[in-house]
Amino acid sequence: MLEVNGNTKIYVLLGNPIAQTLSPAMYNAAFRALQENRLYIACKVEEDGLEEAVKGLKALGIMGGNVTVPFKEKIIPFLDGISEESRLIGAVNTLYCREGELWGTNTDGAGFLKALKKVDPRGVEGRRVLMLGAGGSARAVAVTLAMAGAKEINIINRTLSKAQEIMEIVYGLDCRGQALGWDDKSIKEAVQESDFIINTTSLGMVPRVEEMPPLNPDWFRPSQWVIDLIYKPKETLFLREARIKGCQTLNGLGMLLEQGVLAFEQWSGLKPPVEVMARELERWV
Numbered sequence: 001m002l003e004v005n006g007n008t009k010i011y012v013l014l015g016n017p018i019a020q021t022l023s024p025a026m027y028n029a030a031f032r033a034l035q036e037n038r039l040y041i042a043c044k045v046e047e048d049g050l051e052e053a054v055k056g057l058k059a060l061g062i063m064g065g066n067v068t069v070p071f072k073e074k075i076i077p078f079l080d081g082i083s084e085e086s087r088l089i090g091a092v093n094t095l096y097c098r099e100g101e102l103w104g105t106n107t108d109g110a111g112f113l114k115a116l117k118k119v120d121p122r123g124v125e126g127r128r129v130l131m132l133g134a135g136g137s138a139r140a141v142a143v144t145l146a147m148a149g150a151k152e153i154n155i156i157n158r159t160l161s162k163a164q165e166i167m168e169i170v171y172g173l174d175c176r177g178q179a180l181g182w183d184d185k186s187i188k189e190a191v192q193e194s195d196f197i198i199n200t201t202s203l204g205m206v207p208r209v210e211e212m213p214p215l216n217p218d219w220f221r222p223s224q225w226v227i228d229l230i231y232k233p234k235e236t237l238f239l240r241e242a243r244i245k246g247c248q249t250l251n252g253l254g255m256l257l258e259q260g261v262l263a264f265e266q267w268s269g270l271k272p273p274v275e276v277m278a279r280e281l282e283r284w285v
Contacts, residue, residue, distance in 0.1 A: 002028060002031060002032055002037075002039060003037075004039055005037070007037055008037050008038065008039050009036075009037065009038040009039070010038070010039050010040075010041065010060075010062050011027065011038065011039070011040045011041075011062065011064045011065040011267060011268070012040070012041055012042070012043050012057065012062055012065040012066075013040070013041070013042040013043065013065055013066045013067070013068060014043055014045050014050070014053060014065070014066070014067050014068070014071055014075070015042070015043075015044070015045065015067065015068035015069060015070075015071060016044050016045055016046065016047070016069075016070065016071075017044065018042040018043070018044050018068070021042050021068065022256070022280075022281060022284050022285070023040065023042065023066060023068075023260065024040050024041060024042050025280050025281075025283075025284055026257075026260055026277050026280050026281055027040035027260070027264060027277075028040050029276050029277060029279075029280040030264060030270075030272060030273050030276055030277050030280075033273040033276040034270060034273060036268075036270065038268070040065070045071065047070070050071055050074055050075060050078065051078050054075065054078040054079070054102070055078075057095075057102065058102055063095070063096070063097035063102055063267075064095055064096050064097060064266075064267030064268065065094075065095050065267060066093055066094055066095065066263055067092050067093055067094070067095060067104070068093070069136075072091035072092055072093055072106075072136055073090060073091050073092075073136070075092055075104065076090075076091075076092055076104065079092070079095075079102055079103060079104045080098075080101035080102050080103055081098065081101060081103045081104075082103060082104045082105065083103070083104070083105035083106070085105060085106050085109070085110070085143070085144075086104055086105050086106045088143045088169060088173075089106045089108075089109065089136075089139055089140045089143050090139065091106055091108075091136050091139065091140065092104030092105065092106055093105075093106050093107060093108055093259070093263065094106065094107050094262075094263040094266050094267060095267060096266045096267040097267070105266060106140055107258075107259040107260075107262035107263045107266070108136075108137060108140035108141070108144075108255075108259050109140040109141050109142075109143055109144025109145070110144055110258075110259070110262055111255050111256075111257075111258035111259025111260070111261070111262055112140075112141050112144065112229075112255045112258070112259070113144050113145065113148055114258040114261075114262070115250070115254030115255045115257070115258045116196075116225075116227070116250070116254075118254065119248075119250055119254075120225065120248075123148055123149075124145045124148050124149065124150040124195075124196065125148060125149035125150070125151075126149060126150075126151050127150060127151055127195040127196065128150070128151055128152040128153075128154075128193055128194045128195050128196070129142075129145055129150050129152065129153045129154070129177075129194060129195070129196045129198065130153075130154050130155075130156070130190050130191060130194035130196065130197045130198070131153065131154070131155045131156070131198045131200060132155075132156050132157075132197070132198065132199045132200060132201055132213045132215070133155075133156075133157055133199065133200035133201035134155055134157035134159070134162040134163040134165070134166055134179075134200075135162075135200060135201075137200045137229055138155065138157075138166060138200040139166050139169075141198065141200065141229075142155065142166050142169070142170055143166075143169055143170070143173070145175075146169075146170045146173040146174075146175035147173055150175055151175075151176075152175065152176050152177045153167075153170050153175055153176075153177040154177045154178055154179075154180060154190050154194070155167060155177070155178075155179050155180065156180045156181070156182060156184070156187060156190070157179070157180075157181070157182075158181070158182055160179055160180075160181045163179035163180070164179040166179075167179045182214060187215070188216070188219050191215060191216075191219040191220070192219055192221065194224065195223075195224060195225065196224070196225045196226075196227060197215075197220075197224060197225070197226045197227065197242075198227045198228075198229070199213055199226075199227070199228045199229060199230070199236075199238055200229050201213060202230070203238070204228065204230055204233075204236035204237050204238050205230045205232065205236070206232045206233060209233055209236070209237065210237065211237065212236065212237040212238040212241065213238060215238075217241040217242065217244070217245055218245075220241075220242055220245040220246075220247050221245075221246075221247070222245065222246030222247060224242075224247045224248070225247065225248045225249070225250065226238070226239060226242035226243075226247045226248070226249050226250075227249070227250045227251075228249075228250075228251055228252060229252040229255060230251065230252050231251050231252040231253040231255075231256055231285055232285055234251050234253065234285065235249075235251065236251070239251060253281060253282075253285060256281060257274070257277060257278050257281055260277060261274055261277060264277075
């Protein structure tokens with residue numbers, strides 16, 4: 001058991017809701033394994049209390065942790081600075097101390113790419129990507145993959161303007177592609193020509209496990225990677241259909257782990273016990 005005393009260093013997660021988060025379990029398991037007198041806690045913050053919460057962190061000397069929905073974008077004005085990745089993505093998921101100031105960065109996209117390279121070391125350089133959805137996770141992944149040399153990134157989203165917003169950033173990173181609506185006649189071609197198809201929507205997540213993005217599985221081909229950022233269930237209906245068609249599949253658990261590992265390194269300055277963190281996540285998922 002971790003003993004909390006006057007010398008315990010504290011790190012926090014700011015969000016609302018926070019009941020579902022696995023971050024405290026993962027990070028505190030890491031501290032125990034390293035025999036570090038540190039503690040990670042989740043703090044529920046009301047919508048109108050974010051600025052005061054950040055001021056409180058600084059006043060208490062808590063200079064590290066994470067940010068989750070709905071504050072990844074809203075917290076930026078209250079920080080002393082943000083990384084270039086966060087500026088491009090427009091969101092922060094990690095807080096850390098930089099020369100006595102509270103800064104933010106984003107490890108979501110880098111965590112995704114690290115998880116992907118563990119199963120396909122080639123990565124995305126020179127390859128085509130199709131993304132489903134245009135929320136915060138899609139933005140982080142799209143920016144990272146464009147920076148990693150993806151040949152083409154296409155984004156399908158119900159609200160076309162949101163996909164177009166992300167594509168403007170992608171174009172600025174010298175990557176081609178287009179925004180598509182779900183009724184676009186070129187979707188079939190986009191699916192068939194892609195090397196990676198990535199679902200960033202919540203379709204198929206517990207408890208709505210019978211749902212999946214409205215793509216025809218017959219369009220898949222065996223050489224493709226079909227990826228779902230969802231990790232509960234471990235195999236969504238979307239991934240199951242892709243597996244049946246002979247595709248290589250990957251769920252979101254690896255991204256969850258790797259973005260957490262990168263965040264841990266950033267705000268703790270410690271070498272993460274990756275296997276311990278992975279086992280703890282597996283225990284809860």
